[in-house]
Amino acid sequence: MIEAVIATSDLCHDYAHGQQSYRVLNNINLSVARGETIVLLGASGSGKSTLLNLMAGMEPIQRGDIQLFGQSLARMDDRHRTLLRRESIGFVHQAFNLIPTLSVADNVSLPLALAGIPRLQSDHRRQELLEAVGLAGRGSDWPDRLSGGEQQRVAIARALAAKPPLILADEPTGNLDADNGQRVMHLLARLVAENSSSLVVVTHSLDVASIADRSFALSAAGLRAVDTTAAGAAGAW
Amino acid sequence: MIHLMVTGAAPLLARSSIRFYRRHPAQLMLSVLGIILGVGIVTAVLITNSSATAAFSLSTEALYGRSSHHLVAADGIEDASYAELRLAWPEVPMAPIIEGYVAYDNSVLTLIGVDPFAEAVFARFGNAGVDDEGLPVTTELLSDPRGVLIATAVADRQELEIGTTLKVQTPTGMIEVLHAGRLDASNPAAVDGVLLTDISRAQTWLGRSGRLDRIEVVLEDRDVDRFVASLPPTLKLEAAENRRATMQAMTRGFQINLTAMSLLALVVGGFLIHNTMSFAVLQRRELFASLRISGVTARQIMYTVLAEAAVVSLVAAALGVLLGRIISEGLIALTTRTINDLYFVLHVQDVQMSLATILLGITLGVSTSLIAALASALDAAATSPLAARQRSSTEERTRRLIAPLAAVGLVLIFAGGVLALLPSLSLLVGFAALMLLILGYGLTLPWLIHRLARAAVSLWGHIGVLAGLALGGIERDISRTSVAIAALAVAVSATLGVDVMTGSFRSSVDEWLGTTLASDVYVSAPSVRASDGALLEPALMEVAAATPGVHKVSSGRALDLSTSAGRLDTLILEPHDTSAESFEFVSGDPDSAWQQWRDEGAVLISEPLATKHGLDVGSRMSLFTASVGDQEFSVAGVFRDYGSSHGKLMLSRAVFDTYWDDERINTLGILLDNAPQNEQAAVIETLRQRLAQAAGRALEIRSGRSIHEQSLAIFDRTFEVTGVLRWLTVGVAFIGIFSALLALHLERAKEFAVLRASGATRAQTATLVVLQSSFMGLLAGLLALPLGYIMSLLLIHVINVRSFGWRMHADVAPQALLAALALALLAALLAGLWPAIRLSRGGIAQQLRDD
Incomplete structure (x- = not known):
C-alpha cells in the first residue's frame, strides 16, 4: 500500500449563520499519496476551500479527522498544527496573498526565514525559485507592480520555497485569464513534480483537472471520484 | 460642500463614510476620545481661569464698592490722619479699612475691619449687606465686643449658627469671636471667605492698633487734583482700578501658563487627530480610487474627508466641553490653592462656563481637527485613481515627500529659533516660537x-x-x-x-x-499666612543676641511699599556678617552692590522686578516713604529670587530708619555658634523660652531646613x-x-x-x-x-x-x-x-x- 501524505476520515464541517448552522462538508474521506496530484472540483460554496483550509490546519476540525504524515490534526493544538504546516505544507491562494510591504524576493524568502534556514542557503534557494518561475530579475519589485500571473508565480515560488512535501492550491487560476491560468498550472505541476511533492488543487475549472492523477467532485452529498474528461463533456460535477 | 450638494453625490459619499466608520467602530471611538480629551483639557483651563478671574473681580467689586480711590501710606495710616481728613473734607465720603488674615478650622479667611457709620455711601456688598439705614447690619455687629459678620458661604460650609462662638487664629493669637450675623451680598460668592467686624476690633485682633490699611474715598474727577494737593506727603492717593489691575497682573503669568499648557495638549491632540485622519484616508485609498474611477472628483474626495473630520470633531468637541466642565472642578481647587499659596487668598465658589467658553472650546477642537485633517484630505484628493490602488505607490510617494517635508520643517525650526532669540518680552512671540518648533520638528520626523x-x-x-x-x-x-x-x-x-x-x-x-x-534659626510671630506680616518686638533682637550659643542675629521687616514700579513686597534687612552670602547677584558686582546697599542708601531688586520693569544696576526707583513721601533711590544690584514673581525690593535697615519712624520687625535670623547638634538643640530651646518670656507669648522658631x-x-x-x-x-x-x-x-x-x-x-x-x-x-x-x-x-x-x-x-x-x-x-x-x-x-x- 502506498503511504498517504494526507488522509481525511469522516470529515464534517458546519458553518453557523446566526441561530442556524449549515453543513458544508459531509463525511469526507480522501487520501493523497506521495507525489500524487489531486484535483477537487465543485461549485462555489461546495466547501472546497474549507476542506483545503482544514487540510492545512488553518481551521480547527469539528468532526472526523485528518492524518497529516500519520499525525492526527484533530488532536493537535494550534501551535503544533502551525509547526507541522510550516514543515510540510505550501499554500497557494486564489488571491495570491503576497505581503504587499515585502518585496518579491522577501515574499519568497518568508517561509525559509520562518523555518530558520541560514541566510546564504535561503538566498540561493530564493534565486533558484525566482529563476524557475521566470522572475529572476524582479526580486526587488513590490508585489503590486506585477501582473496577476506574475504575482501567482511568486506565490507558487513562496509555497515551494521550504520544499514542503504537500502543496495545497486554492483556485490558483481563479484570478487569471485562461492563458495565464494554463501557464501557471503547468508551472505549478512541473515544480511540484520536480520537488516530488503531492499536490491538492481546488478549482472549478475543468482545464485545471487535466493535470490531475485523480479528480473528485465535492457537493452537499459528499466527495465523489470523477472522470474529468467525461465529466467535462457532460458537465457532470 | 456646495459642490457636493450640486452634484448630488454627497449622500452617497456620506453613506460610504458612515459605513467605513461603522466597520471600524474602535477607530472612530478612539479618534473621538482623543479630541474629547484635548478639548476637555483646554476647556477646563478656560473655565478655571475665567472662574478665578470672575471670583476675583466679584470679590474686589463687592469689597471696594463705590470707592473711586484709596489713600495709602508707606506703612499704614494713623487713625488721627483719618480724623483730620474727615474734618478737612466733610463733603468727600471716606471709609477706613483694615484687612488681614485669620484662620478657622484650617481655612484662611479675610478679616475686614470697617467703620459701620462710614459705610453707607460705599454700597459695599451690594444692597443685600445693608440694613434699613443703609448700614451693613450694624446692630448685630455692635451688640457684642466679639461680634463678627460671617459670609453666608462660610457659615453654611462650616455650619455656623448665629449666636455661636468660634475660636479663630489671628496674628495676635487665638481669640473667641461671636457669630453676630450673616454677611450677605447680592451675589454670595462675592464675599466668600470674609469676616467683617468693627475697625477697632480688627485693629486689635490683627495687632495693628491705631493704624489703618487704607482709606477709601469717593472722589469726583474734578476734585482729585485739589484733594491730592491738600494731602500731607506721607499719604498717597491711588485709583481703585490700579489696585485691582495690580492684583490681577500678579496671577496673569500663572494663568497664561496654564492656558499654554492646555494649548500644548491641544497641539498634541492635533497631531493625533492628523494621525487618525491619515489612517482613515490611507485605509480607504482603494475605495477612493474606485470612487475616482467612477467619476467622483478629487475635490469631492477632499470635501468628504474634511466633512468627516468636521462632523466627528464637532460631536467630540461638544463632548470635550462637557468633560472640561467636569475636569475644571478639580482644576479650580488646585489653581485656587496655588493662588492662595503664592498670591492672595481667593475663594472660587462659582464655576464660570459662559457661552463664549463653550464656543471657544468647540471652535478650537473643530478647527484643530480640520487643520490636522487638511493634509490627509489633500493627500486623498491628489492621488491618481490608478496609483491609489497600488500600495507601493503610496509608500513611494511618501518616501519622495518626506525629504521636502523635512526641509520645510527645518525652515520652521529656524524661524522658531529666530523668534525665540528676538529681544522681546512678548509671551505671545515666545509661544509662537514654541509652536513653530514643535510643528517644524514634527515635519522632519518622518x-x-x-x-x-x-x-x-x-x-x-x-x-x-x-x-x-x-x-x-x-x-x-x-x-x-x-x-x-x-x-x-x-x-x-x-x-x-x-x-x-x-x-x-x-x-x-x-x-x-x-x-x-x-541663618540656622528663624523667629517669627505666629501668623495665619507667611506673608501677613505679624510683628515682633525689636527688643527681641537683643534678647536673642544675648543668649549663649548664639553667634549673630539679623532682623527682617516685610512691607508692601508703593513704588514707581507699583506696589512691591519689600524686605528691610538688618544683616549680620554673613548675610551677604545669602544673595546671588545676577547683575552688578556682588561686593560693590552689597556695600552700596548697606552703606550708601542704594536698593537691591529681585530679578523678576528687573526683567518686568527693564531695571538694572544704576536705574533709579521712586519709593513712597513715611517721612518725605516719594524719594528716589538707585539700584545697586539685582539678586536672584524665586519668592515672588511680582518682584521684590530690598532696603537696608539704616535707610529705612532714615525715612520711616518704625522700629518694628517681622523676623529674626539667628546664626548659632558651631557646636554639636544636641548642643545647638539646647540653644534653640533656651531661645524659645527666653524669647517667649520677653514677648509675653509663644513665638515660632523654625530651622532654616x-x-x-x-x-x-x-x-x-x-x-x-x-x-x-x-x-x-x-x-x-x-x-x-x-x-x-x-x-x-x-x-x-x-x-x-x-x-x-x-x-x-x-x-x-x-x-x-x-x-x-x-x-x-x-x-x-x-x-x-x-x-x-x-x-x-x-x-x-x-x-x-x-x-x-x-x-x-x-x-x-x-x-x-x-x-x-x-x-x-x-x-x-x-x-x-x-x-x-x-x-x-x-x-x-x-x-x-x-x-
Whole structure:
C-alpha cells in the first residue's frame, strides 16, 4: 500500500449563520499519496476551500479527522498544527496573498526565514525559485507592480520555497485569464513534480483537472471520484 | 460642500463614510476620545481661569464698592490722619479699612475691619449687606465686643449658627469671636471667605492698633487734583482700578501658563487627530480610487474627508466641553490653592462656563481637527485613481515627500529659533516660537524615522526573522508608521519639556533656598499666612543676641511699599556678617552692590522686578516713604529670587530708619555658634523660652531646613496643576498611539494571516506585533528627546522669563530622559498588546477571506 501524505476520515464541517448552522462538508474521506496530484472540483460554496483550509490546519476540525504524515490534526493544538504546516505544507491562494510591504524576493524568502534556514542557503534557494518561475530579475519589485500571473508565480515560488512535501492550491487560476491560468498550472505541476511533492488543487475549472492523477467532485452529498474528461463533456460535477 | 450638494453625490459619499466608520467602530471611538480629551483639557483651563478671574473681580467689586480711590501710606495710616481728613473734607465720603488674615478650622479667611457709620455711601456688598439705614447690619455687629459678620458661604460650609462662638487664629493669637450675623451680598460668592467686624476690633485682633490699611474715598474727577494737593506727603492717593489691575497682573503669568499648557495638549491632540485622519484616508485609498474611477472628483474626495473630520470633531468637541466642565472642578481647587499659596487668598465658589467658553472650546477642537485633517484630505484628493490602488505607490510617494517635508520643517525650526532669540518680552512671540518648533520638528520626523528604521534594519534585521519583519515593516510602511511615531514623539517630548522645566525650576529653587536661608534659626510671630506680616518686638533682637550659643542675629521687616514700579513686597534687612552670602547677584558686582546697599542708601531688586520693569544696576526707583513721601533711590544690584514673581525690593535697615519712624520687625535670623547638634538643640530651646518670656507669648522658631522643606512642598503643590495637565496630555498621546497601532495592525490582518498560513505560530505573530510596536515606541522616545530638550530650553529661557521674570539654569536629569523613553516605550507596548492578542487569536481562514 502506498503511504498517504494526507488522509481525511469522516470529515464534517458546519458553518453557523446566526441561530442556524449549515453543513458544508459531509463525511469526507480522501487520501493523497506521495507525489500524487489531486484535483477537487465543485461549485462555489461546495466547501472546497474549507476542506483545503482544514487540510492545512488553518481551521480547527469539528468532526472526523485528518492524518497529516500519520499525525492526527484533530488532536493537535494550534501551535503544533502551525509547526507541522510550516514543515510540510505550501499554500497557494486564489488571491495570491503576497505581503504587499515585502518585496518579491522577501515574499519568497518568508517561509525559509520562518523555518530558520541560514541566510546564504535561503538566498540561493530564493534565486533558484525566482529563476524557475521566470522572475529572476524582479526580486526587488513590490508585489503590486506585477501582473496577476506574475504575482501567482511568486506565490507558487513562496509555497515551494521550504520544499514542503504537500502543496495545497486554492483556485490558483481563479484570478487569471485562461492563458495565464494554463501557464501557471503547468508551472505549478512541473515544480511540484520536480520537488516530488503531492499536490491538492481546488478549482472549478475543468482545464485545471487535466493535470490531475485523480479528480473528485465535492457537493452537499459528499466527495465523489470523477472522470474529468467525461465529466467535462457532460458537465457532470 | 456646495459642490457636493450640486452634484448630488454627497449622500452617497456620506453613506460610504458612515459605513467605513461603522466597520471600524474602535477607530472612530478612539479618534473621538482623543479630541474629547484635548478639548476637555483646554476647556477646563478656560473655565478655571475665567472662574478665578470672575471670583476675583466679584470679590474686589463687592469689597471696594463705590470707592473711586484709596489713600495709602508707606506703612499704614494713623487713625488721627483719618480724623483730620474727615474734618478737612466733610463733603468727600471716606471709609477706613483694615484687612488681614485669620484662620478657622484650617481655612484662611479675610478679616475686614470697617467703620459701620462710614459705610453707607460705599454700597459695599451690594444692597443685600445693608440694613434699613443703609448700614451693613450694624446692630448685630455692635451688640457684642466679639461680634463678627460671617459670609453666608462660610457659615453654611462650616455650619455656623448665629449666636455661636468660634475660636479663630489671628496674628495676635487665638481669640473667641461671636457669630453676630450673616454677611450677605447680592451675589454670595462675592464675599466668600470674609469676616467683617468693627475697625477697632480688627485693629486689635490683627495687632495693628491705631493704624489703618487704607482709606477709601469717593472722589469726583474734578476734585482729585485739589484733594491730592491738600494731602500731607506721607499719604498717597491711588485709583481703585490700579489696585485691582495690580492684583490681577500678579496671577496673569500663572494663568497664561496654564492656558499654554492646555494649548500644548491641544497641539498634541492635533497631531493625533492628523494621525487618525491619515489612517482613515490611507485605509480607504482603494475605495477612493474606485470612487475616482467612477467619476467622483478629487475635490469631492477632499470635501468628504474634511466633512468627516468636521462632523466627528464637532460631536467630540461638544463632548470635550462637557468633560472640561467636569475636569475644571478639580482644576479650580488646585489653581485656587496655588493662588492662595503664592498670591492672595481667593475663594472660587462659582464655576464660570459662559457661552463664549463653550464656543471657544468647540471652535478650537473643530478647527484643530480640520487643520490636522487638511493634509490627509489633500493627500486623498491628489492621488491618481490608478496609483491609489497600488500600495507601493503610496509608500513611494511618501518616501519622495518626506525629504521636502523635512526641509520645510527645518525652515520652521529656524524661524522658531529666530523668534525665540528676538529681544522681546512678548509671551505671545515666545509661544509662537514654541509652536513653530514643535510643528517644524514634527515635519522632519518622518524623514528621521525612515533613516533610523533603515539603519535599524541593517544593524539588527538579520538577528531573526521576526526582528527583520518588525523593523523592516516600519521602514516599508513608512506612510503609516511615521505618522504614528511622530505623534507619539511630539506628545512625549511635550511631557519631557515640561518635566525638565519643572525639574530645573525645582532644583534652582532648592539651590536658591539653600543660599538664601543662611541663618540656622528663624523667629517669627505666629501668623495665619507667611506673608501677613505679624510683628515682633525689636527688643527681641537683643534678647536673642544675648543668649549663649548664639553667634549673630539679623532682623527682617516685610512691607508692601508703593513704588514707581507699583506696589512691591519689600524686605528691610538688618544683616549680620554673613548675610551677604545669602544673595546671588545676577547683575552688578556682588561686593560693590552689597556695600552700596548697606552703606550708601542704594536698593537691591529681585530679578523678576528687573526683567518686568527693564531695571538694572544704576536705574533709579521712586519709593513712597513715611517721612518725605516719594524719594528716589538707585539700584545697586539685582539678586536672584524665586519668592515672588511680582518682584521684590530690598532696603537696608539704616535707610529705612532714615525715612520711616518704625522700629518694628517681622523676623529674626539667628546664626548659632558651631557646636554639636544636641548642643545647638539646647540653644534653640533656651531661645524659645527666653524669647517667649520677653514677648509675653509663644513665638515660632523654625530651622532654616524646615522652612526650606516647607517652601519646596509649596513649590510642588504649585506644580500639581501642571502635573495634572501633563498626565492628561499623556492620556491624549496614549489614545493616539493606541488608535494608530490598532489601525496599523488591523489593516495588516490579512498579512498576518498569510504569515500564519506560511507557518508563523500565534506566539510569533503576537511577538512580531509587540516587537514592532515596541520599536516604534523606542524610536518615538529617542526622537522625543531632542525636541523635549529644546522645548524645555524654550520654556525655561523664554516662556518662564516672559511670564514670571525668573531665570534659571536648565537641569536635565538623566531620570527625566529615561522616563520619557520609558513612557514612549510603555505607551507603544501597551498599545500594541491588544492588536497582538487580537491578530494572533483570529482565524487564519477568516482573515484571509476578509479582504
